[in-house]
Amino acid sequence: MPQSYARRMDRVRPSAIRELLKHGADPALISFGGGYPDQRLFPLDDLRSVFDALLQPEQAASLQYTTSDGLPALREAIAERMTAQGTPMVADDVLILSGGQQGLDLVAKMLVDPGDTVIVEDPTFLGALIAFAPLEPTYATVRLDEHGMDTDHLAEVLAANPGVRMLYTVPDFHNPTGVTMSLERRRRLIELANEHGLVVLEDSPYRELRFDGEPVPTLKSLDTEGRVIHLSSFSKILAPGMRLGWLAASPELRERLGLLKLAADTQSGTLAMHAAASFIAGFDLDAHVERLRVAYGAKRDLMLATIDEAFPASVGRTTPEGGLFTWLTFPEGFDSARFMAEVALPEAKVAYVPGTTFFADGGHPNHARVNFSNVSDDDIVAGITRLGHHLRRELA
Ligand SMILES: Cc1ncc(COP(=O)(O)O)c(C=O)c1O
Structure with a gap:
């Protein structure tokens, strides 16, 4: 049945992140694309007792x-x-x-x-x-x-x-x-x-x-x-x-x-x-947040140190003092979406979010967002190292 919709639906489109999730099924893939917190850090015991008491x-x-x-x-x-x-x-x-x-x-x-x-x-x-x-x-x-x-x-x-x-x-x-x-x-x-x-x-x-x-x-x-x-x-x-x-x-x-x-x-x-x-x-929400800070701070440190070691010098990154992400800047002319489709996903088995998607007017293809909160330490090192290897070849 052909259906017409309200005009606003012209603006309601699937996002690049949704597209990216399709690749999430590959078990070899290391994804820096998400923005999830680490569920191993949820305060399950405390929440269980809270929900028990409420029910x-x-x-x-x-x-x-x-x-x-x-x-x-x-x-x-x-x-x-x-x-x-x-x-x-x-x-x-x-x-x-x-x-x-x-x-x-x-x-x-x-x-x-x-x-x-x-x-x-x-x-x-x-x-x-x-x-x-x-x-x-x-x-x-x-x-x-x-x-x-x-x-x-x-x-x-x-x-x-x-x-x-x-x-x-x-x-x-x-x-x-x-x-x-x-x-x-x-x-x-x-x-x-x-x-x-x-x-x-x-x-x-x-x-x-x-x-x-x-x-x-x-x-x-x-x-x-x-x-x-x-x-x-x-x-x-x-x-x-x-x-x-x-x-x-x-x-x-x-x-x-x-x-x-x-x-x-x-x-x-x-x-x-x-x-x-x-x-x-x-319970102690402040103490819980402190545990998160320590855990995510260590992951931030590991990710930045691995980027500095593995990536070519022509790739820039931010130094976040908190949060879940760092942001990569590749040389002018580099297309991070193309590189992900042609090299990062099929060869390096690594995903990130191509930067264009975050710009209201598009463009700016030479950036990527990488997440460190929901990736294991081993995967941070392995994924960033693999990405670095392919970036060095690409940008040589
Ligand atoms: C900047 C920013 N604002 C808002 C949200 C929305 O989060 P939630 O709806 O889970 O509170 C997010 C989630 O990632 C975010 O990064």
């Missing part, structure tokens, strides 16, 4: 409908944690989400009419481009370097695009590049947002996974006019399958986002919200 008759309400904004105890716990970490807020500022991904959808629904310009980093998080696409935005892109979004370039982009409403940034351990925005640039970004009347969506699910260096204040904590929506998630600090995230915003924005949340899915899963709240109340 008792006297706790049956943990399977009941609850308020759309989220379980009050969880909102309270998040506000306390974020306040303790330097971003002051109260429970009322917090909206619980079904994963951080839902925040991308809701904020875009609130701010983007078809054809509106959204400012994003170049490159940016692919999941954000996927979430924004049905709203039919156009993009204005801002350069990024090792200190995050280039705010001089942002000032130019804003001058060329009057009336822009929304800016999206991943300031901490950026996906895909791993870089972190400097404090100076964060201050400048807030100044520019105030000057131009922007709403800033600060997406920071990796913030707590810092391996070294000092935390840089959140944009939300530097916000002077209630323009920053801070978005975060339990996916990388607890477990992504719980599908829990949160946003914190000014009362005016939070209220509207709450109405959109109600329309989208009524509420996030009550059991998951209870479990996260009980975990925070009864």
Whole structure:
């Protein structure tokens, strides 16, 4: 049956990452393409006892409908944690989400009419481009370097695009590049947002996974006019399958986002919200996050050292101070998607994500994102060494 669809479906297409997963079945393949946390680090024993306690008759309400904004105890716990970490807020500022991904959808629904310009980093998080696409935005892109979004370039982009409403940034351990925005640039970004009347969506699910260096204040904590929506998630600090995230915003924005949340899915899963709240109340989330930092930090070190040893000098990489990824820059003219299809997958048996997919306007074929959190130490060494061997031949 030939079927016609809403116009927005023209923008809803399978992503390169989905294509890549097709190759995941080859047991010899070492994939640096994913962005998963390491499931061997999930706090299974603690979560088992949390879920056991919730699935008792006297706790049956943990399977009941609850308020759309989220379980009050969880909102309270998040506000306390974020306040303790330097971003002051109260429970009322917090909206619980079904994963951080839902925040991308809701904020875009609130701010983007078809054809509106959204400012994003170049490159940016692919999941954000996927979430924004049905709203039919156009993009204005801002350069990024090792200190995050280039705010001089942002000032130019804003001058060329009057009336822009929304800016999206991943300031901490950026996906895909791993870089972190400097404090100076964060201050400048807030100044520019105030000057131009922007709403800033600060997406920071990796913030707590810092391996070294000092935390840089959140944009939300530097916000002077209630323009920053801070978005975060339990996916990388607890477990992504719980599908829990949160946003914190000014009362005016939070209220509207709450109405959109109600329309989208009524509420996030009550059991998951209870479990996260009980975990925070009864166990030590900070100690758990510390274990993750140590484990992922060691994997980061191993990956960077192996890249430095195995790759030709003409391949650049970032030095992420946290998060899950590093970003490779190959010489001009190198096509990382072609190399993956013709050499990396069939010969080296290694996958990564070709960089083009993270650029709102495509292009930039000479980059790749590589993940270190969900690859064993042996596979990091073997996969990077194999890739390096083939890159040396290719780039000789
Ligand atoms: C930058 C960024 N934002 C948001 C998300 C969404 O994560 P979740 O929906 O699991 O919270 C991710 C997941 O990888 C991400 O990397």
